[in-house]
Amino acid sequence: METTLAVLVGALFAISVYLLLSSSLIRLILGVFVLGNATHLLIFVTGRLTRESPPLIDSGLKVAEAGIANPLPQALILTAIVISFSLFAFLLVLSYRAYQSLGAIDTDEMRVAEPESRTPAMRGRDV
Amino acid sequence: MADFGSDFLQFSVYIAYTAIMISLGLTVFRLLRGPTLADRVVALDMLALLGIAFIGIFSIATEEYAFLDVAIALALVGFLATVAFSRYVYRGALEERRDPSKPDEGDDS
Amino acid sequence: MNSLILRTATPFLVGLMLLFSIYVLLRGHNEPGGGFIGGLIGASAFAIYAIAEGLASARRALVVPPITVAGTGLLLAALSGVISIFFGDAFLTGQWWFPDFAPDLKYLSSVVLFDVGVYLVVVGTIASIAFALEERE
Amino acid sequence: MLAAPLAPFILAVFAPFLRRQVGDSVGWVLAVLPAGLTLYFATFLGPVADGQTFVFSTEWIPSLGIALSFYLDGLSLLFALLISFIGTFIVLYAGAYLKGHVDLGRFLMFLLMFMGSMLGLVLSDNVVTLFVFWELTSITSFLLIGFSHDKARSRRAALQALVVTGGGGLALLAGLLLMAQAGGSMELSTLLSDGDVLRDHPWYMAILILVLAGAFTKSAQVPFHFWLPNAMEAPTPVSAYLHSATMVKAGVYLLARMNPGLGGTEVWQIILMTFGGLTLLAGAILALRNTDLKLMLAQTTVASLGLLVFLIGIGETYAIQAAMAYLFAHSMFKGALFMVAGSIDHGTGTREISRLSGLGRAMPFTAVAGGLAALSMSGLPPFFGFIAKEWVYKGTLDGSLPLLLTAVAITGNALMFAVAFLVGFKPFFGKPGDTPHKPHEGSLGVWIGALTLAVLSLFFGLFSGISEAFFVGPAAIAVAGQAMVVDLYLWGGFKAPVVASIITVALGALFFWQGRRLSALLARIIDSLWGPDKGYDQFMDGLVGLARWVSALLQTGRLRRYMLVTFLTLAAALVLPQLLLGRGLEIKTPPLDILVWVIGLLAFGGTLAIPFTRSRVAAIMLMGVLGLSVAFVFLLFGAPDLAFTQLMVETLSVVILALVIARLPVFGADWRGGPRAIRDGILAVAIGTAMTALLISITSAPLDLALSEFFGVRSYLEAYGRNVVNVILVDFRALDTLGEIAVVTIAGVSVLALLAFRHRTADDEEGTTS
Amino acid sequence: MNLFLANIVLALLWGAVTTSFSPSNLLFGFVLGFMSLWLVRDRFDVRNFRRPWRAFRLAGLFLLELALSAFRVARDTLSPSMPFRPAIVAMPLEVTDEVEIMLLANLISLTPGTLSLDVSTDRSTLYIHAMDVDDPDELRAEIRDGFERRIIEVME
Amino acid sequence: MIDLVAGVLLLIGASFSLIAGIGLIRLPDVYLRMHAATKAGTLGAGLVLVALALHGQQLEVTARAVTGVLFLLFTAPVAAHLLGRAGYLSGAPLWSKTRFDDLMDKYDADGRKLGGTPEEALTKPPADRDA
Amino acid sequence: MSDWSAWLVVWPVAIPLMGAALAVALWGRERTQITIGVLAVALQFIASLALLQHVWVHGPLAMAMGGWSAPFGIALAADTLGAGLTVVASAVALVILVYSVADTRADHWKAGLVPLLLALMMGVAGAFLTADIFNLYVWFEVTLISSFGLIVMGGRREQLDGAVKYAFLNLLATTILLIAIALLYGMTGTLSIADLSGKVADLPDDSPVETVALLFLVSLGMKAALFPLHFWLPAAYHTPLPTVSAIFAALLTKVGVYSLMRVFMVVFPDSAEIARDVMIWVAVATMILGALGALAEPDIRRVISYTVVSGVGVMVGGLAIGTETALLGTTFYVIHSIVISAALFMAAGMIARAGGGTRIADLAGLYKGSPFLAVAFLIAGLSLAGVPPLAGFWPKVYLVQAGLEVGAYGIVAGVLISGFLTLVLVGRTFALVFWREATEGARAIGPDGGPVLKGGLAVLVVATFVIGIYSAPVVDLSLRAAGNLLTPAAYIEAVLGLPQEAANLGASGTEARP
Ligand code: NA
Numbered sequence A: 001m002e003t004t005l006a007v008l009v010g011a012l013f014a015i016s017v018y019l020l021l022s023s024s025l026i027r028l029i030l031g032v033f034v035l036g037n038a039t040h041l042l043i044f045v046t047g048r049l050t051r052e053s054p055p056l057i058d059s060g061l062k063v064a065e066a067g068i069a070n071p072l073p074q075a076l077i078l079t080a081i082v083i084s085f086s087l088f089a090f091l092l093v094l095s096y097r098a099y100q101s102l103g104a105i106d107t108d109e110m111r112v113a114e115p116e117s118r119t120p121a122m123r124g125r126d127v
Numbered sequence B: 001m002a003d004f005g006s007d008f009l010q011f012s013v014y015i016a017y018t019a020i021m022i023s024l025g026l027t028v029f030r031l032l033r034g035p036t037l038a039d040r041v042v043a044l045d046m047l048a049l050l051g052i053a054f055i056g057i058f059s060i061a062t063e064e065y066a067f068l069d070v071a072i073a074l075a076l077v078g079f080l081a082t083v084a085f086s087r088y089v090y091r092g093a094l095e096e097r098r099d100p101s102k103p104d105e106g107d108d109s
Numbered sequence C: 001m002n003s004l005i006l007r008t009a010t011p012f013l014v015g016l017m018l019l020f021s022i023y024v025l026l027r028g029h030n031e032p033g034g035g036f037i038g039g040l041i042g043a044s045a046f047a048i049y050a051i052a053e054g055l056a057s058a059r060r061a062l063v064v065p066p067i068t069v070a071g072t073g074l075l076l077a078a079l080s081g082v083i084s085i086f087f088g089d090a091f092l093t094g095q096w097w098f099p100d101f102a103p104d105l106k107y108l109s110s111v112v113l114f115d116v117g118v119y120l121v122v123v124g125t126i127a128s129i130a131f132a133l134e135e136r137e
Numbered sequence D: 001m002l003a004a005p006l007a008p009f010i011l012a013v014f015a016p017f018l019r020r021q022v023g024d025s026v027g028w029v030l031a032v033l034p035a036g037l038t039l040y041f042a043t044f045l046g047p048v049a050d051g052q053t054f055v056f057s058t059e060w061i062p063s064l065g066i067a068l069s070f071y072l073d074g075l076s077l078l079f080a081l082l083i084s085f086i087g088t089f090i091v092l093y094a095g096a097y098l099k100g101h102v103d104l105g106r107f108l109m110f111l112l113m114f115m116g117s118m119l120g121l122v123l124s125d126n127v128v129t130l131f132v133f134w135e136l137t138s139i140t141s142f143l144l145i146g147f148s149h150d151k152a153r154s155r156r157a158a159l160q161a162l163v164v165t166g167g168g169g170l171a172l173l174a175g176l177l178l179m180a181q182a183g184g185s186m187e188l189s190t191l192l193s194d195g196d197v198l199r200d201h202p203w204y205m206a207i208l209i210l211v212l213a214g215a216f217t218k219s220a221q222v223p224f225h226f227w228l229p230n231a232m233e234a235p236t237p238v239s240a241y242l243h244s245a246t247m248v249k250a251g252v253y254l255l256a257r258m259n260p261g262l263g264g265t266e267v268w269q270i271i272l273m274t275f276g277g278l279t280l281l282a283g284a285i286l287a288l289r290n291t292d293l294k295l296m297l298a299q300t301t302v303a304s305l306g307l308l309v310f311l312i313g314i315g316e317t318y319a320i321q322a323a324m325a326y327l328f329a330h331s332m333f334k335g336a337l338f339m340v341a342g343s344i345d346h347g348t349g350t351r352e353i354s355r356l357s358g359l360g361r362a363m364p365f366t367a368v369a370g371g372l373a374a375l376s377m378s379g380l381p382p383f384f385g386f387i388a389k390e391w392v393y394k395g396t397l398d399g400s401l402p403l404l405l406t407a408v409a410i411t412g413n414a415l416m417f418a419v420a421f422l423v424g425f426k427p428f429f430g431k432p433g434d435t436p437h438k439p440h441e442g443s444l445g446v447w448i449g450a451l452t453l454a455v456l457s458l459f460f461g462l463f464s465g466i467s468e469a470f471f472v473g474p475a476a477i478a479v480a481g482q483a484m485v486v487d488l489y490l491w492g493g494f495k496a497p498v499v500a501s502i503i504t505v506a507l508g509a510l511f512f513w514q515g516r517r518l519s520a521l522l523a524r525i526i527d528s529l530w531g532p533d534k535g536y537d538q539f540m541d542g543l544v545g546l547a548r549w550v551s552a553l554l555q556t557g558r559l560r561r562y563m564l565v566t567f568l569t570l571a572a573a574l575v576l577p578q579l580l581l582g583r584g585l586e587i588k589t590p591p592l593d594i595l596v597w598v599i600g601l602l603a604f605g606g607t608l609a610i611p612f613t614r615s616r617v618a619a620i621m622l623m624g625v626l627g628l629s630v631a632f633v634f635l636l637f638g639a640p641d642l643a644f645t646q647l648m649v650e651t652l653s654v655v656i657l658a659l660v661i662a663r664l665p666v667f668g669a670d671w672r673g674g675p676r677a678i679r680d681g682i683l684a685v686a687i688g689t690a691m692t693a694l695l696i697s698i699t700s701a702p703l704d705l706a707l708s709e710f711f712g713v714r715s716y717l718e719a720y721g722r723n724v725v726n727v728i729l730v731d732f733r734a735l736d737t738l739g740e741i742a743v744v745t746i747a748g749v750s751v752l753a754l755l756a757f758r759h760r761t762a763d764d765e766e767g768t769t770s
Numbered sequence E: 001m002n003l004f005l006a007n008i009v010l011a012l013l014w015g016a017v018t019t020s021f022s023p024s025n026l027l028f029g030f031v032l033g034f035m036s037l038w039l040v041r042d043r044f045d046v047r048n049f050r051r052p053w054r055a056f057r058l059a060g061l062f063l064l065e066l067a068l069s070a071f072r073v074a075r076d077t078l079s080p081s082m083p084f085r086p087a088i089v090a091m092p093l094e095v096t097d098e099v100e101i102m103l104l105a106n107l108i109s110l111t112p113g114t115l116s117l118d119v120s121t122d123r124s125t126l127y128i129h130a131m132d133v134d135d136p137d138e139l140r141a142e143i144r145d146g147f148e149r150r151i152i153e154v155m156e
Numbered sequence F: 001m002i003d004l005v006a007g008v009l010l011l012i013g014a015s016f017s018l019i020a021g022i023g024l025i026r027l028p029d030v031y032l033r034m035h036a037a038t039k040a041g042t043l044g045a046g047l048v049l050v051a052l053a054l055h056g057q058q059l060e061v062t063a064r065a066v067t068g069v070l071f072l073l074f075t076a077p078v079a080a081h082l083l084g085r086a087g088y089l090s091g092a093p094l095w096s097k098t099r100f101d102d103l104m105d106k107y108d109a110d111g112r113k114l115g116g117t118p119e120e121a122l123t124k125p126p127a128d129r130d131a
Numbered sequence G: 001m002s003d004w005s006a007w008l009v010v011w012p013v014a015i016p017l018m019g020a021a022l023a024v025a026l027w028g029r030e031r032t033q034i035t036i037g038v039l040a041v042a043l044q045f046i047a048s049l050a051l052l053q054h055v056w057v058h059g060p061l062a063m064a065m066g067g068w069s070a071p072f073g074i075a076l077a078a079d080t081l082g083a084g085l086t087v088v089a090s091a092v093a094l095v096i097l098v099y100s101v102a103d104t105r106a107d108h109w110k111a112g113l114v115p116l117l118l119a120l121m122m123g124v125a126g127a128f129l130t131a132d133i134f135n136l137y138v139w140f141e142v143t144l145i146s147s148f149g150l151i152v153m154g155g156r157r158e159q160l161d162g163a164v165k166y167a168f169l170n171l172l173a174t175t176i177l178l179i180a181i182a183l184l185y186g187m188t189g190t191l192s193i194a195d196l197s198g199k200v201a202d203l204p205d206d207s208p209v210e211t212v213a214l215l216f217l218v219s220l221g222m223k224a225a226l227f228p229l230h231f232w233l234p235a236a237y238h239t240p241l242p243t244v245s246a247i248f249a250a251l252l253t254k255v256g257v258y259s260l261m262r263v264f265m266v267v268f269p270d271s272a273e274i275a276r277d278v279m280i281w282v283a284v285a286t287m288i289l290g291a292l293g294a295l296a297e298p299d300i301r302r303v304i305s306y307t308v309v310s311g312v313g314v315m316v317g318g319l320a321i322g323t324e325t326a327l328l329g330t331t332f333y334v335i336h337s338i339v340i341s342a343a344l345f346m347a348a349g350m351i352a353r354a355g356g357g358t359r360i361a362d363l364a365g366l367y368k369g370s371p372f373l374a375v376a377f378l379i380a381g382l383s384l385a386g387v388p389p390l391a392g393f394w395p396k397v398y399l400v401q402a403g404l405e406v407g408a409y410g411i412v413a414g415v416l417i418s419g420f421l422t423l424v425l426v427g428r429t430f431a432l433v434f435w436r437e438a439t440e441g442a443r444a445i446g447p448d449g450g451p452v453l454k455g456g457l458a459v460l461v462v463a464t465f466v467i468g469i470y471s472a473p474v475v476d477l478s479l480r481a482a483g484n485l486l487t488p489a490a491y492i493e494a495v496l497g498l499p500q501e502a503a504n505l506g507a508s509g510t511e512a513r514p
């Protein structure tokens, strides 16, 4: 089963990489979203997969039954999901503000911090 | 009778899964196809409903009722998503009315 | 959003959603749920409230600025970890209290306090982001 | 002893303060310290002459065996005395020369710091300590040369000196550390006590080249000779100090010091003789080419340094004695001449040789000093310069190619003879020339140093026994690393060196007589040639140009390029071990689980459509599809909490996304042109495939589930929770969650910070208080 | 249903979903319900609704309508010729209270075949998109005599 | 027996979900598609939850399932109203066979106010004004 | 866990956390927030000093969070390296914060500067002190999100542009880190760094340890700004408030370098051959290209940004060599770089005040008006270039020595060449900005800042001087840190040897639930 999902994870990584290589801010955001999902699935798969037995201790039992799904990766993914969500929210607002201020959603056109024209004012010898 | 009942339930589950999956495919198709923004929002709304149905079926199939809350939550946030997108469409429409000369924000027809 | 139907439905919906969110929060220790999910549901409730009633009412309903709620939640979570110093335990060690008069109240522990902190953080933060984004208009 | 090199630093800090307190006579106050140091070092003259050496050591970095250790032998004592003695007069001279200058205090501060650095350098026994002071001389001289920083030429000269000597210094550091490692000690006294260890070590060549790089840059050997004359931009006290007795001789000191350990090999001899000889000739010719007094002196300094290196390279007994004798002589006459040049500049407002004549009457002390020093420099008896020159010829005649070496020395000396007369006599005789100021003698501080040094040149020539016993002799022994007989004398009979001297004088007179014409001719030839000074400019231009080119290539300012490089790196990281280790991958056919496949297909199909849809909203909603399918996967594999969270989070993400993206403009399909799309696509697929392979390879081995079993057992019994995942979150790994909610809160704060300034109008206003 | 009643209902619901009707748990549920309601206190101006049993009749009517027209919609959707004739129908309202209007509009929307699009700003008219309109007056009458009347009965 | 009933409800629910999906594809305009999604879709999901409520046979499960259904029934029409109105305002076209449109020109210029329709202005049968 | 001293390892994280939470809760009251901020960082400094003292005397100190000892729970653990860096980081942060109080406008404080700074400090301390690799990821994210807020503080166009690049690239970096951690878990089944130490060594030969190690190198290298993953740093570091640049330059890349040290010395001590080989060459490239980049830049803040990159190469170079001397050099350099990067950016802020901008071509003649600034800048710059006897000299000596010992001549050459380039850079920049005569072209000259700004800068400059003159304490600390890394037995023992307590039996006075 891991193999099937490993293929899905790889496919999602590929798509996110393709999106992240775009120069459109919107697509970058989409890429980040896909990347996050791919990563969460990857963590899930590294914990190995168990069908349909959530890590809950049934009432009446004191310890978890054998064969339940591995709870640790689930907890890790939960943490990771929350974190990616927070960062994602920030990225979104950042993109919006960047567009608002810079007037571009094409990152190729965002050249305020690192301006295009580098006509050097001075030669190396000049002091 | 009990045996038949559970067999029948099993059978229903399979049929139900199949139906939901087909419907999911159709819904995604509509989502991609549009043509209007409202169409896509309808598809999204539908997606949430199918999700609820899926979780319900899954809960029955696995007898794991812990998933039920997930379905309820989905009903709630599915509503939120639809409201938000409706608002998006609504605002776009009002904007358009206020200033028809402004080029349509895209592609999102 | 200027809609009679939505505005009329909102109090019922939001009330239910908040209740549901607390239910999910408190149940989390034993069933799927917990502070984070509960917080998301609670935040959704506030989002709907804000959409239906406008930002001003939503802010009024919360009384304090939403980011304050988040800060308080974070502080609560941190303090729930620090209190174990008074019991000679390590940071974040769960402290439980099972009072005799209410034996099935399973909520009196530092761990639940921690989860409540999580809940407040999520509600406060998401509400604060959503409100701030809406502030523009 | 430890205090000796440190005292000038401490006093330096107070120099500006003292200047404010005592005014322009500050020089006299500060000169007390070097004078005291001179006396202090003089007390060692006797014992050192008796063959004693002194080691002073204190812990500095005890855990690494780096000590602040000083070593006093003939060589270091000679240098220490020169530094403090000449330093005394320089401080006086500077105080008088820069009288009224607003930054005099600062200048004296730098000067004292420089003095301390120099003392530290020549006294250091520990290689690290030595290097510390070595670099300090570079830095302090940078400040001194750039003192008149309003002039572009000063700045250039200062930076040039820093670049050349600093660069060489780094090579020296490597050389010293290599040497310490090869010799198994950080102490020079230990390292040099058995030179064969170093000479036979496989690293010998490397050590040699690195150390020589340091010494040659510092001592302005060809092709690094260009910085020294440029440094004449500094006020004359600096030139007089740095370029006569001290800084430039640091390289010579280093070579002399290293001689017992590194010297004596063929490669040492060849390199030193070649570079030294070339420097001697180049410096002497350039000296004649120039018409500015200071520049002429500077070039002769280059020549003298060349001569010293040349002599150390020869390495025979007389050559080493000659080196020390010449060094001693040079310090005195060159120090004097620089001060003379400064005095002339001070008194007339020009240093241009053609405009200077007949100053003898107006500036009598300066004239006497100049004349005496010039006689010593020209190597005429009975000045000490004569003895030194005699010994030079003794040394060259002792070498392996006596005729060639002597010819080189004669040529160089003859040229310097001419320059000595041009500088020391020409300005004072004849009809008074046309100078900017009316010539006048400066105050006592201006000429006292020059006069003293010039007189000493005569004194030590006349009393050669003193120089031999206390200065040259012990130093030469220290350099040779073995005992030798040193016997200096003015007249040793009519032998080969005397003949060489006579040739020198004759040739020198010729050069002097034809000085003008020769100078003009040389100027025409040399100025048309490419020289290392132009090369320096080209180097700096080239360096910055290269930097800009590299920077433009890498730091394109385009996020897309950064992403591309990052992903190429990631791809390399994923593929490299596979290529290097060549492991295969065994893929087991997975069981056919239709539900998983269908959900997987839904996720894949929905996501795949994202790059191709033309609609923003469709793209956003497709993310919802992805989120939903991933939630289904979580559900299928027993992760209700995950499915729960995933659904909630994805929905809220999509909602916020809609809220924000509604405000972003048109989007259109992802068109990036054929080749780019193919390139990006290949990279994307490569990374995806590698990830899949990696994941399969990892998951095909069993996983140790000890942690999860622990949680399963303890969750209810000890943490009172039936939802193991939640218990992990709020108890077993609560610290993660604490960090996580901090992230959430701070994300909210960050968004508020982002939005707080959205209405700013003054766009580029900095956020600092006014 | 006043706030207190709503709070009681919420407390019971709490008991049901947490599988414990113990006093402490119910009290806890009540407190939670109170807090939830307090947060939305601004908008909670629902007047008493006095005849709960009539609500059941309304629910029954709704379920019946739902079942009947669900079948029709299914048939229409699947039939190859798509034999229906949609229209947007204006429907004058008798109910005036906003809760009543909301209830009516929602019920109309939930029953297959009709969809409430909007309420006029003066609350006089409800605009309905219907899937198959033969006679608009008939549709209006059906709603007026069905859902609308029942709602008035419940809420009056 | 309960399994049987649950199974039947499941099948009906799933069928409605499927029909909703088909409707979403087949139906000619967005309003009609909304009928499919809001009604058939909600019905489908609701019935599955009811099946679950029966199948669970525990008060807690049933209570939660019923709560879920109530949520659905409460939210679906509100969402449909908002979306329908937004679609109409944004000019989503009506199917060509739509018989008439009483909403036409009822919104004011900026789309914020909606006028009512007096009794006498109502479209009367047989429809003579086709949209 | 009756030992109260174990809480020492918690306070450096918990104090800024509670401070940040309190500051958020008191939103809008910026005066109170500033008080909280200064107090919290000061307390963090004191706590970490106490921690270092404890570690120095008693060896590595660990505490099991929640009483669940590693590998099951998360342990916070301090060895000399972690504790020492926490001390230096919080000390420098305190200076920067005080400087910032005088330097930064009130509207910025109102927008949440204090909670962001405190969260950053919490993240940094967490990263230095955690003994759990996933927890490390969490602290990275805490640091990252607070840096996001800090970098956009002020909302200038330049900032937003820089922040976009910074944010996307750094997000990618932490995601790759998360992937690497997950894969490591998938191989070993554990997350405790101490536990991983043994488990990784026990892995079968055919497990892809090398690849995972390379993924760690890529992700942590990106955080540290190693070539060719450094782009985000020169793209963004020059844009925010001067004090934000200062704290970023001081701390962020160091967290990356520290984590590389921890991961490669403790988790992969004997594996990851390929990664180590790669590390040498990327370190060399980083040193030299960073210095070259600095030479190319026309803006003084970007110049400084690039020198930060160059310094990362030096630090990682030592790690790549991995001997005691090399790690000594790396640790020393980390400490030095924390001080000096902050000082340089603070000086740049004051240059902007005095010269009206930061474009080198527009600056001139500041020596006359701002002699203090000139001296401070020069000392800081020379220390950066590794000129003795300033602090920057010593680590280079040790790295060159280490490189010569093991024959890593690339590193030796890189250190020396980058040192040379930096020397050229510092000399040239100083000559242009301070020495050059002020012409009409150059901007108006204003005051360089009040006593607080000068005092803040002076503290750091004096520190780099004193550390240079009297380096023995830092050397001893770094040596001990290097020793801890090379033989992590004590650290592992401290983390894994904690007693497994039943978290709540008895402690709270109640019985286990029936
Ligand atoms: Na940094």
Ligand code: NA
Binding pocket: G307, G308, G309, G310, G311, G312, G337, G338, G341
């Ligand atoms: Na650095």
